[in-house]
Amino acid sequence: MAKKMSLPAQMGIGMVLGVIVGAMAPSMGFNAAWFKPLGDLFITLVRMVVVPLVFCTLIAGAAAVCDVKKLGRVATKTLLYYIITTAAAVTIGLILANLMDPGAGLDISLEGLKPKSKDAPPLLKVLMGIIPLNPIEALAKGNMLQVIFFAILFGFGLSMLGEKGRPAFAFFDACGETMINVTGIVMKYAPIGVFGLMAFTVGKHGLSVLLPLGKLLVVMYLAAILQVVLVYLPCAKFAGHSPKSFFAGLAEPLMIAFATTSSAAALTSNMISVQKMGASKSVSSFSIPLGNTINMDGAAIYMGVAAIFAAEVYGIPMPFDKQLTVLLLAVLASIGSMGVPGAALVMITMVFTQVGIPLEAVALIAGVDRIMDMARTSINVLGDATGALFVTKLEGPDPNEC
16 A cells, blocks of 8 residues: 655645746736645645644643643743844854845846835733734734733642643643644645746746846845854753654744745644644643744844845945944844834834944845745744754753643
8 A cells, every 4th residue: 555645745835836837827818826825725724723723732731730830841941942042043044145246246226225124012012012902813813922921820820720720731731732633624624735836936926036136035044044043052962852753843844844845834734733743731831822922033034144145235235333233233133022013124114223224125025035034934833843852952851740
C-alpha cells in the first residue's frame, strides 16, 4: 500500500503549482483575482479556530499549574528570550544591509510617493488595554492579549477550587483537544488554500516587480536565513532537536506562515507542532499566543534592512549612533506596539521618524512588501516555536502540575 503524502509535502506542491499558474496567468488571459477566494477561505478557516483553542488550552494550562510562581518564571524567561532574539534579528539585518548596500546606486523614481505612516498608541494605553472590560467582547473581537489575560486569571481561579473545579477543568481540557481535532479537519484544505494564495500573489505582482528591488529582497531573505542558523538552530539544539527534526516538526506552521503572511493563521498549527516536539502545554499555551502578539523577529530584520536601504536611496548618512537607535527602537517597538493591527508599519514609522528618513520611503518598497512579508511572518512564527521549546528545556520536568 502506498504511503500517504504528508500535509507539508502536499502544501509544498500546492505552493509550487501556485507560483507556476500565477506566473502563467497573465499570458493565458486569467485574472489573478480568480484565485484569491481560495486563499481567503483558508485564512478565514484557520483564524476561526485560533481564539477558542487559545482560550481553552490557556485555561486548562493555568489550572493545571498549582504553583503561581512557575507561570511567573515562564513569563520572565519567555520575555527575555523574545527581547534578546529581537535584538539579534535587527543586528543581523543592519550588518548584512551595511555589507551588501541594497539601495546603493538604485535608480527609482521618488516622484508621486505619498508618506505612509501609522503612529503607535501611548504605552500606558497599550498596557491598560491588556485588561478586558468585557471578556466576551475580547473573545468576539479576537483581542489576543485580553484573551490571554482573562484565560490565565480564569485558570488560576479554577485551580483554587481544587476537587470542586475538576469537572470544569475536564471540560476546558476536552474543548482544547476538540479544537485541535477541528484544526486537523481544517488543515485538509491547506494545499488548495496555499495554491490559491501563491497563484494570486504571483499573478497580481508578477515576477517583473521583483527585478528593481531584487537586491533588497536578497538581503532580507539572507538575513532571515542567518537568523535561523545563528539564533534558532542553537536554541533548538539546546532543546534537544537536530536541524532535521526541527524543520520537519515545524514544516506545517512554516508553510502556513509563508503562504498566508499571517502569524495568527499559523498560531494553532504552531502550538500543536511544538507540543508534539516536546514543549510542555503550560509553556506553549502561554508563550505561543504571547509571541504571536509581541515577538516580531521578522519585522525587526525588516526594520534594520529597510532603514539602511531607504537611507542609501535618499543619500542620508547612517552613522553608528543612528544604527544603534534603530536597534533599540526595534526592541522597544515590538513590545510598545503589541496587539496593534499593522504593527510592522507602526514599528517602521517610529524608526524612520527617529533617524530622519522620509516616510515616503515606506511607499518605495510597497511593491515587494508582500514578498518580504512572507519572510517576516515565517521568522516571527519560527521564533515563537523556538521560544516554546527553549523555555520548556530551561524549566525542565514539570513537578508543579496538579
